[in-house]
Amino acid sequence: MKLYEFAPTRSIRVRWVLQELGVEFEPVTVNLAAGGHRSPEFLEINPAGKVPALVDGDLVLTESVAIVLYLAEKYPNKGLLPADLQQRAQVYRWLLFAATELEQPLWRIARHTFLYPEDQRLPAEVALAGNDFKAMAEVLEKHMQQRQFVVGDGLTVADIVMAYTLDWAKEARLLDGFPQLVAYMERMYTRPHAAPRIAQAFASLKA
Template identity: 70%
Template structure:
């Protein structure tokens, strides 16, 4: 099994899932700062030129949430994917919530802060995106009251995705109003098989987004 990854990206989610599963895999680093994700060799793996990508035998899979779901299904005996239909539905619900309601505002902030060239950034959209994130983070904060994990009473694939997403918001100092989410994130990253925090991942490749 091969994981094409670049530390600061959503590769973190997949690496985390693999480490929690205890599955052997080969890490193939694709340096996005050097443009390796646009190379002909990598575009054969993922024509979208994005990370992560997982190759498992004849299967090549992209999109981090699709990958963690696949891993949870493949190694279902490891217990990171609920067997109960209702809990599985809840897991899918919160994964979609993370991808649509929480990630999208964070992407807008990232694009208008350091991803887009300065002449293409829209500062006003950062303000609106922060508002959009806060309203949805409040929903998750309420859901997590009295809970250790997003779904059920044990850790699942939903937690690795959600903790990373919350850490992304934390990088923009957006958790002040959400102590429950911050505590949940901290506890998740304290797990012995957790992946690196986003800040540490950026530091490992010598990148400071604030300077871009």
């Protein structure tokens, strides 16, 4: 099994799941800063030119949420995806909530802060996206009251995806006023098999 990754990206989600599962894998760094994602070799793996990508035998899989679901289903005895249908549906719900309601505003902020060429950035979009994120973060804040995990009484892939997304929000300085979310995120990253925080991943690139 090979994981094509770049330290600070959503690759962190997949690496974390693999580490929680205790699965051996070969990490392959795709250096986005050096244009490695545009190389012909990598574009054969993911024509979209994005990481992460997982190669497991004949299977080539992209999109971090799809990958973590695949891994959870491949190793059902590890419990990262509930056997109960209703609990599993809740995991799907919160995975999609993270990807659509929380992550999309974060992407808008990133695009209009440093990804787009400077003459294409719209400062107003940053403020609007921040407001959109906070409105949905309030929903999650209420959900997490009296909870240790997003779904049920144990770790699922929803927690790993959510913890990374909240760490991204922390980097964007959007978690002030959400004590439940901050405490939850910090707790997730103290797990023995947790992946590095985004800030740590960036720092490792400069080492």
